[in-house]
Amino acid sequence: MDTGNIEIVEMFKGFSITQEDFRTIENKFQHLKLHKGDILLHENDIVYNNYYVLEGCLRAYFIDDSGKEHTLQFAVKDWWISDYTAFFSTGKAIMSIECIVDASLYKISKNDLEHLYLEVPQIETYFRKKLEKAFASFQKRILGNLSQSAKERYTTFIATYPNIEQSIKNYHIASYLGITTESLSRIRKDIALK
Amino acid sequence: MDTGNIEIVEMFKGFSITQEDFRTIENKFQHLKLHKGDILLHENDIVYNNYYVLEGCLRAYFIDDSGKEHTLQFAVKDWWISDYTAFFSTGKAIMSIECIVDASLYKISKNDLEHLYLEVPQIETYFRKKLEKAFASFQKRILGNLSQSAKERYTTFIATYPNIEQSIKNYHIASYLGITTESLSRIRKDIALK
DNA sequence: CGCGACGTTGATTTGCCTCAACGATTGTGG
DNA sequence: CCACAATCGTTGAGGCAAATCAACGTCGCG
Numbered sequence: 001m002d003t004g005n006i007e008i009v010e011m012f013k014g015f016s017i018t019q020e021d022f023r024t025i026e027n028k029f030q031h032l033k034l035h036k037g038d039i040l041l042h043e044n045d046i047v048y049n050n051y052y053v054l055e056g057c058l059r060a061y062f063i064d065d066s067g068k069e070h071t072l073q074f075a076v077k078d079w080w081i082s083d084y085t086a087f088f089s090t091g092k093a094i095m096s097i098e099c100i101v102d103a104s105l106y107k108i109s110k111n112d113l114e115h116l117y118l119e120v121p122q123i124e125t126y127f128r129k130k131l132e133k134a135f136a137s138f139q140k141r142i143l144g145n146l147s148q149s150a151k152e153r154y155t156t157f158i159a160t161y162p163n164i165e166q167s168i169k170n171y172h173i174a175s176y177l178g179i180t181t182e183s184l185s186r187i188r189k190d191i192a193l194k
Numbered sequence: 195m196d197t198g199n200i201e202i203v204e205m206f207k208g209f210s211i212t213q214e215d216f217r218t219i220e221n222k223f224q225h226l227k228l229h230k231g232d233i234l235l236h237e238n239d240i241v242y243n244n245y246y247v248l249e250g251c252l253r254a255y256f257i258d259d260s261g262k263e264h265t266l267q268f269a270v271k272d273w274w275i276s277d278y279t280a281f282f283s284t285g286k287a288i289m290s291i292e293c294i295v296d297a298s299l300y301k302i303s304k305n306d307l308e309h310l311y312l313e314v315p316q317i318e319t320y321f322r323k324k325l326e327k328a329f330a331s332f333q334k335r336i337l338g339n340l341s342q343s344a345k346e347r348y349t350t351f352i353a354t355y356p357n358i359e360q361s362i363k364n365y366h367i368a369s370y371l372g373i374t375t376e377s378l379s380r381i382r383k384d385i386a387l388k
Numbered sequence: 389c390g391c392g393a394c395g396t397t398g399a400t401t402t403g404c405c406t407c408a409a410c411g412a413t414t415g416t417g418g
Numbered sequence: 419c420c421a422c423a424a425t426c427g428t429t430g431a432g433g434c435a436a437a438t439c440a441a442c443g444t445c446g447c448g
Contacts (some may be wrong), residue, residue, distance in 0.1 A: 049338065062337045062340075062341065063339035064342075068341065070335060070337060070340040070341050072333060072336060084326070084330060084333060085330040085333055085334065088326040088327070088330055089330075090331075094337075096439095117319070121315055121318070124315070124318055124319065124322060125311070125318065126324065127322065128318060128321065128322045131322065131325050131326065131329060132278070132282040132325065134283055134329065135278060135282075135325060135328065135329050135332065136278055136279040136283075138332040138336060139266060139278060139279055139332065140279065140331065140429080141336060142266060142332060142335060142336060142339070143256045143264060143266060143288075145336070145339045145340075145372065146256075146264040146339075146369075146372040147256065147258035147262065147264050148258075149403075149404095150403080150404070162339075169425095169426070169427095170426075170427070171397090171426075171427085174237070176337065178340040179404070179405090180404075180405060180406080181426080181427070181428090182404090182405075182406085182407095182427090182428080182429085183403085184355060184399075184403055184427090185427060185428050185429080186428085186429085188428095189429090215396095267425075297434080310401080342397080342411075343435075343436095344435080344436070363393095363394070363395095364395070365395085373436070373437085374437060374438080375394085375395070375396090376395090376396080376397085376436090376438085376439095377435085377436055377437075378395095379395060379396050379397080380396085380397085380436090383394095383397090
């Protein structure tokens, strides 16, 4: 067994999977490495893959009509990332995904994943549960966007993702929160002054 | 067979389910009716159930610290509704759900649903796919909130959910879009003037 | 009819944006 | 190792979209 296997075992920890099923699973994953600045997925690409982060950091962002970037998601160790709107329907990406800290990933294609669901039902459960968690956090984010000020959203973000904050630039946080870098700067100043 | 069965068959259209599995499934659903104004779920309730709408309209809303309501979701025919943040983790509701048009529902408990996933794998697939769709639409909503003006969000809402618009008050739309009723009124006036 | 719920309109305020300029920090080539 | 540029963050002045506050019209219904 090489280290790749160990990492995939880790991915499905908590799910009892036979040795045989595990062979089926690991054959469908491919490893890849990215450097800071690399674009993993471009807007308008057809989205075939779902990506699992072993290490590093990525961000999925959307560019609106006026050219502004809006970050939908960051992904660090043990997170999945893709353009799911496109991935689930095998359509074209509306977002791009870039590497913001050198990263190591596994990818699996939609086709392989659908086959895995049939061959190894625990995998479908695994992804359903992942999706449930992601769904719940999107739900909280929507409620936060509806009910909180920029300052509140910032402090919530910092409290919720202290590990992500360390890896990213302030302008990435701003684009995630839906504010400008200038506003974020003023908010941070304000907080620093107690 | 009573009409209930027919409705549940309809629920899973497109999924080939044996007669025997179908008996297992239908036994876990319970029917209920609501009148306009009824509260299906209160904030702080433990959330045991997921609800399927046969007819009528409901809304899930969150009340923030200042007492303002924010609508997360509407549900009309063939939609599911619950406080999923709580349902998935069997925790306390952070939202309430009220009936805004007399409604007829089916409910299924989390426990029964988890058992169904094991007994009838197509059910897990059904809910995974539902979740994928809901996830994608939440994603679009977040991007819309980040990148669009109130007027743009309103026109997008009307275009996306023309069937829902008919059932609900303007102040419900406003609380979904994250604006005040006054602002929505001005936006509508503006649009009416071309 | 009269009351409460809903929607509209106006005046004013405000949170955040825009635009512009300027520090601070990081990276890179000479 | 320094010089310089690019990137990133900060600060200020002014503007604008939407909120707030207040009043009033309208509709449906007991």
